[in-house]
Amino acid sequence: MLSEFNVIERFFARPTSIKKASTVLGIGDDCALLSIPEGYELALTTDTMVEGVHFFAETNPEHLGHKLLAVNLSDLASIGAKPMSVLLALTLPRVNEEWLEAFAKGFFSLADEFSVDLIGGDTTSGSLTLTVQALGLVARGKSLLRSNARVGDFIYVSGSLGNAGLGLLFLQGKTALQSSVAMTQFNTPHPRVDLGLKISIFAHACIDISDGLVGDLGHILKQSQVGACIDWLALPLSDDVRAYIQQTGDWLMPLTAGDDYELCFTVPPELVALVPQYCHKIGVIEERKGLRINRFGLISDLVGKAYEHFS
Amino acid sequence: MLSEFNVIERFFARPTSIKKASTVLGIGDDCALLSIPEGYELALTTDTMVEGVHFFAETNPEHLGHKLLAVNLSDLASIGAKPMSVLLALTLPRVNEEWLEAFAKGFFSLADEFSVDLIGGDTTSGSLTLTVQALGLVARGKSLLRSNARVGDFIYVSGSLGNAGLGLLFLQGKTALQSSVAMTQFNTPHPRVDLGLKISIFAHACIDISDGLVGDLGHILKQSQVGACIDWLALPLSDDVRAYIQQTGDWLMPLTAGDDYELCFTVPPELVALVPQYCHKIGVIEERKGLRINRFGLISDLVGKAYEHFS
Numbered sequence: 001m002l003s004e005f006n007v008i009e010r011f012f013a014r015p016t017s018i019k020k021a022s023t024v025l026g027i028g029d030d031c032a033l034l035s036i037p038e039g040y041e042l043a044l045t046t047d048t049m050v051e052g053v054h055f056f057a058e059t060n061p062e063h064l065g066h067k068l069l070a071v072n073l074s075d076l077a078s079i080g081a082k083p084m085s086v087l088l089a090l091t092l093p094r095v096n097e098e099w100l101e102a103f104a105k106g107f108f109s110l111a112d113e114f115s116v117d118l119i120g121g122d123t124t125s126g127s128l129t130l131t132v133q134a135l136g137l138v139a140r141g142k143s144l145l146r147s148n149a150r151v152g153d154f155i156y157v158s159g160s161l162g163n164a165g166l167g168l169l170f171l172q173g174k175t176a177l178q179s180s181v182a183m184t185q186f187n188t189p190h191p192r193v194d195l196g197l198k199i200s201i202f203a204h205a206c207i208d209i210s211d212g213l214v215g216d217l218g219h220i221l222k223q224s225q226v227g228a229c230i231d232w233l234a235l236p237l238s239d240d241v242r243a244y245i246q247q248t249g250d251w252l253m254p255l256t257a258g259d260d261y262e263l264c265f266t267v268p269p270e271l272v273a274l275v276p277q278y279c280h281k282i283g284v285i286e287e288r289k290g291l292r293i294n295r296f297g298l299i300s301d302l303v304g305k306a307y308e309h310f311s
Numbered sequence: 312m313l314s315e316f317n318v319i320e321r322f323f324a325r326p327t328s329i330k331k332a333s334t335v336l337g338i339g340d341d342c343a344l345l346s347i348p349e350g351y352e353l354a355l356t357t358d359t360m361v362e363g364v365h366f367f368a369e370t371n372p373e374h375l376g377h378k379l380l381a382v383n384l385s386d387l388a389s390i391g392a393k394p395m396s397v398l399l400a401l402t403l404p405r406v407n408e409e410w411l412e413a414f415a416k417g418f419f420s421l422a423d424e425f426s427v428d429l430i431g432g433d434t435t436s437g438s439l440t441l442t443v444q445a446l447g448l449v450a451r452g453k454s455l456l457r458s459n460a461r462v463g464d465f466i467y468v469s470g471s472l473g474n475a476g477l478g479l480l481f482l483q484g485k486t487a488l489q490s491s492v493a494m495t496q497f498n499t500p501h502p503r504v505d506l507g508l509k510i511s512i513f514a515h516a517c518i519d520i521s522d523g524l525v526g527d528l529g530h531i532l533k534q535s536q537v538g539a540c541i542d543w544l545a546l547p548l549s550d551d552v553r554a555y556i557q558q559t560g561d562w563l564m565p566l567t568a569g570d571d572y573e574l575c576f577t578v579p580p581e582l583v584a585l586v587p588q589y590c591h592k593i594g595v596i597e598e599r600k601g602l603r604i605n606r607f608g609l610i611s612d613l614v615g616k617a618y619e620h621f622s
Contacts, residue, residue, distance in 0.1 A: 024352055029456055030390050031386055031389075031390040032355045033353065033390075033449065034355065036352075041344045041347075042344065042353070043344055044345065044396075044398060044444075044446075045341060048400045048435045049435075053436050079342040079344070087355060087356075087357045089357045089359045089444075119355065120356065122357050124360075124365070125364050127437060127440070131357075131400045131433075133355075133400075136342070138344065140346075143336070143344055146339075
């Protein structure tokens, strides 16, 4: 234990009455102890957020607590796991009680929604760097992998694309278009945990959209050794994202912007009736490698386009 | 996944042939998947090391990779867990291949010794901040807690005290006493995993000495609601630490300096024959609260003394 401050115990230890049965030992010893039920595999992920890289210095700490947990739960969702417990490693420039209380409020409000126990952590001194390690449960052999897409699968995304990207562009001063939908998606994304559990029964491959659809769907294609074509007209876009594209012509934004934390998954045609209504069919898995887009009848290589967009 | 760099896959993914059977899915998806054997509880810990706080900027990256893993395995050791898997969250100012290769070499050399699989991680951009989350297994109900010391238990420490502290004083330019034993303990501490497993059968309470004996034994006393008296003449000290004390009179150093990563544990008198020879009896658990030291027949309050030493 390297903690300079006793922040985890002071701000993040909660009444034992609300602990989960799986938590044998929580905050306060050298390790936490968990009991793992039989018939399940343990899903693990870790994500770090760094001030000035993943969030602005003036970010509302309540939003930050929410988002740090959300991005980790989103990884659990994308593999079809039920969230169970988290560890929290905070590197802080100083102990600011007001900031920590607001951060904890945002963190626990989402944790409580998904019955996630904070079972331990570490607090060190340094530039603001926030790491969560999240643990979830998947029925043995039932996880949703990136590598399982098959030719002929339809490709779905939940919610809509580009809202968080629009929020970021506004905060960066790159657009004047103010959108509450966009700001909410950027500041407090809601991890698609329930969707991940639901589709784990019938979907083939799944990933969460953290780096943008092109990049993340690209991981599915690469690891499944397949290609895909998506349909521009089928992409679910909010009115505000449509307005942004109309103003700027920047139609690649919703395809390349990250931080939406929606799920992108593939489903065999005979099972599409099982897909919830708030998910949208955007394309199909093909044998030919690469990621293409059909935009008004013109099919073009999307990875090349996205690359030009970044450079 | 928030990674700016694909460092985990590039530098830390290893041949699947050396993966453990418990690793169902390693590096490369949104989550890792582990299979937990029946009859065991999962022990979890996380520790962060920050440049300029926990290590000097010029630290040999091979030592750093070793030490980051060692401090986490030491937490597993102190609860009597067998190490299984780790996640690695690296925040790096830039991708320095030479640095990363040396870091990975130190990390894996220790990981291989204890058959620990690196199953995933995250790499972000920012000030150098290194976090490991370590997972281990304990037979159900057999963990060594801080809260289990009982009046009459004898107190033991493994190895010797103050070597890492002496190494740090040298690096800080506060002593001219150069000691290879001290530098090795400071740079590449060896976690007492085997000892933790061995004593888990008969010891009552245990902690690893990361913040110094006074502070860490203090956690055992507080959480077990007992006190203790330790015997100055019984403390295991290396020749170099003895020489340092003779030169400076600073006899509190081995009691308050951190980073030794030895285990401090309590054993009921009837079971002391089971304690390995490289552990040393240094005192006894008493009903009277507080931590006292018997130094040449004079018994004094050690917590007060340590406090003066720090201020």
